[in-house]
Amino acid sequence: MSPTVKANVTAAYGKQAQPPLSHITPVKGTFYYGSCDGTFYAGTRFQLTPGSTEAEQVALQDDGAVMKYFIDRPGTGWTFLASDTFPASPQGCAAIPQIPSHLSTLWNNCRP
Template identity: 50%
Template sequence: MTEAYRRSFPRFVHIGPDSGTFFYGQCGGVRYAATRFHATPGATHDELVNMQDEGSVTKYFRSTSAGGWTYLTSDGFPHGPQGCGDVAQIPEALSALWGNCSVG
């Protein structure tokens, strides 16, 4: 997921997924994942500033036919009342299984 997000947003080089915010599952033969990211050691000033906003939202991914991942979207901030249930690209059944991406 990290590489897929970097491909979509090349300004983020020094990022990693937040622990406790990773969701993974499969629906209809397609794998999906969701996570938030944080800046990692070596992050530039610009990366740190950009992560102030980007780090607070969850990013969503889906598997590709080649076995990799592609970035789908990010949720809004503040998050919608249904969490990832408000994200049209995530199947409803998977969102429910993920508890609407609630991280407490």
């Protein structure tokens, strides 16, 4: 997987978040990526990067502990798909119906 994929997934989450988040990066060891029938999926947790604002710190504190899932359908670009519940299900990403079951199995149910 290219660094561009991580950057595009990060940008997709940052744009849809309220407030928008620009000082975030995927948490090391939590980025999952794969495809099913020509559609790409990704999942990750995010952490703050230097320069984050107080608003970003509060937003990520409230929502940052859970996995976020994204989809890239042909011609659409990456968009936010779903989040884990809080606390996360013991089933991991297998509990997220939008993630194809064979991908969650390959991703070890998103458990690092």
